[in-house]
Amino acid sequence: MNDEHYMKLALQEARKAFDLDEVPVGAVVVMKDQVIGRGHNQVELLNDVTAHAEILALTSAFQHLGSKYLPEATLYVTLEPCVMCAGALYWSKIGRIVYGASDPKNGYGHTCAQSPFHPKTQVEHGLLQDECAQPMKDFFKAKRS
Numbered sequence: 001m002n003d004e005h006y007m008k009l010a011l012q013e014a015r016k017a018f019d020l021d022e023v024p025v026g027a028v029v030v031m032k033d034q035v036i037g038r039g040h041n042q043v044e045l046l047n048d049v050t051a052h053a054e055i056l057a058l059t060s061a062f063q064h065l066g067s068k069y070l071p072e073a074t075l076y077v078t079l080e081p082c083v084m085c086a087g088a089l090y091w092s093k094i095g096r097i098v099y100g101a102s103d104p105k106n107g108y109g110h111t112c113a114q115s116p117f118h119p120k121t122q123v124e125h126g127l128l129q130d131e132c133a134q135p136m137k138d139f140f141k142a143k144r145s
Contacts (some may be wrong), residue, residue: 001033003098006076006123008126010100013040014078014135015055023133027053027077029070029094037061053077054085058092071095071120075105075119078132080107080125086116096122100132 006028013026017040029037038097039056043049054077062068073094081089081099086108089097098118100110108116117123 001030001095003076003124003127004045006030006035006074007098007100007132008034008080009038010053010078011128011131011135013038013057014132015054016039018135023137024101025053025077027057027075029057029073029075031053031061031065031070031073035065036064041105049085052082052085054081055088056073058088068092075097075126078102080109082106083108083111083116086112089121090116090118094121096124096133098124098127100126100128102126102129 002109003004009028014024017026018024022041022044026040028035037057037060039053039060041050041053042056054075059075065078070092071072072095075094080103104110
């Protein structure tokens with residue numbers, strides 16, 4: 001399996017959010033070529049501003065492992081994490097973060113002068129960027145019409 005494969009799984013999660021009329025963001029947590037956590041935005045469904053895809057995927061991974069740290073895991077997420085999610089990722093000590101589309105309005109890069117992640121966390125961006133951005137564009141275009 002490769003990064004593209006796992007990002008496509010995150011895109012499947014984003015489609016679930018889209019179908020629920022949620023902002024279409026999806027995430028998967030992978031360790032040793034096994035998906036150990038999945039999540040998609042459920043803010044409206046759960047009436048919870050913290051129910052972001054990343055938070056739900058992390059919680060699922062923690063429960064799967066019985067651990068609160070993920071130094072050997074990778075998070076694949078379709079959109080650049082916000083500051084709240086970046087904080088959760090910091091505390092998880094996740095080993096690697098791969099995100100697709102940038103979020104210039106709400107992404108961590110908009111508000112953080114330096115990396116908000118654990119010093120050992122590797123961050124990569126732009127994987128399947130156009131495919132990850134499209135559900136967001138479609139979602140907000142439909143909201144404006």
